[in-house]
Amino acid sequence: MKKAIGIRAFSDDPDFQGGIAFLKNEDDYARCFEKAVRYGFEAIQLYVASDGYLSLDSPPKRVEAIARRAADAGLALASLEPRPFSFSLMDDDAEVRRQGEATVRRAMELARLMGSPGVLTIPGYVGLPWDPTVRPIRYDFAYERLRESLRRLAPDAERLGVAILIENIWNMFMYSPLEMRGLIDEVDSPCVRVLLDTGNIVPFGFPEQWIRILGPRIREVHLKDYRRAVGTIHGFVSLLEGDVNWPEVMAALREIQYDGVLIAEVFPHKHHGEAILSQTSDAMDRIMGRKRREQS
Numbered sequence: 001m002k003k004a005i006g007i008r009a010f011s012d013d014p015d016f017q018g019g020i021a022f023l024k025n026e027d028d029y030a031r032c033f034e035k036a037v038r039y040g041f042e043a044i045q046l047y048v049a050s051d052g053y054l055s056l057d058s059p060p061k062r063v064e065a066i067a068r069r070a071a072d073a074g075l076a077l078a079s080l081e082p083r084p085f086s087f088s089l090m091d092d093d094a095e096v097r098r099q100g101e102a103t104v105r106r107a108m109e110l111a112r113l114m115g116s117p118g119v120l121t122i123p124g125y126v127g128l129p130w131d132p133t134v135r136p137i138r139y140d141f142a143y144e145r146l147r148e149s150l151r152r153l154a155p156d157a158e159r160l161g162v163a164i165l166i167e168n169i170w171n172m173f174m175y176s177p178l179e180m181r182g183l184i185d186e187v188d189s190p191c192v193r194v195l196l197d198t199g200n201i202v203p204f205g206f207p208e209q210w211i212r213i214l215g216p217r218i219r220e221v222h223l224k225d226y227r228r229a230v231g232t233i234h235g236f237v238s239l240l241e242g243d244v245n246w247p248e249v250m251a252a253l254r255e256i257q258y259d260g261v262l263i264a265e266v267f268p269h270k271h272h273g274e275a276i277l278s279q280t281s282d283a284m285d286r287i288m289g290r291k292r293r294e295q296s
Helices: 026-038 060-073 094-114 139-160 177-187 207-217 246-255 275-288
Strands: 002-006 043-045 118-121 163-167 192-197 218-223 261-264
Touching: 002 275, 026 043, 026 060, 043 261, 060 094, 094 118, 094 139, 118 192, 118 218, 139 163, 139 177, 139 192, 163 177, 163 218, 177 192, 177 207, 192 207, 207 218, 207 246, 246 275, 261 275
Parallel strands: 002 043, 002 261, 118 163, 163 192, 192 218, 218 261
Antiparallel strands: none
């Protein structure tokens, strides 16, 4: 398994809001890649928004150049992450769903250009627990719409050789690994798979159970930790500080012969600076049973 991290962890902006405005040119990307290697990471998950230096509209030469800089630094690329909730495959509005499919197709084209193996896909929501003002989508309609969208997208994914990776998130949807397994099997494509997020499962389940039930359908893994007693969006904590049973998670991954990336999904904090990178790398070494890296 490769130790990976999301590029948004490298922001030096104390008012960071989860975007990539700090990446203004190719050299900014290269600095992040060099820093990732210095802190012991072997792969990186890039992020793409509707605007910025790396966006859905970026020219091919720019996209390929960023990928070359990662390769030159010695980093593999994990899946490409489009901005969460910037599109939906489950909305009540058919035009919104059509635009969502177009976004996933474009993200897959970028991933193909970069040599990235997949596109992280957050398909929309039934509801958002942190925002009670959003209008809920009826659950069965959401499931059916998502399944049909994935069936339409699957031939493009297979043609491009890029996987669509559905992530389990806090969208009041897909709370059971049996449901996730059923969805993937109903779509029936080798290029529609799962990106499993360990921390997102903890409030209502056990990630090791999801791993064993989903088995080879899992293509990538996000490592996050969560304190169950908090019970809200504020319960996410640093790796090894929450309730994820890491020995069981790693045992389950070995049982299913998982050999992909483990991606730390962490974000900078104005009081931590680069310490979050060092702490995360060291925690991942402990989780993975690796020898602790030497401090540089």
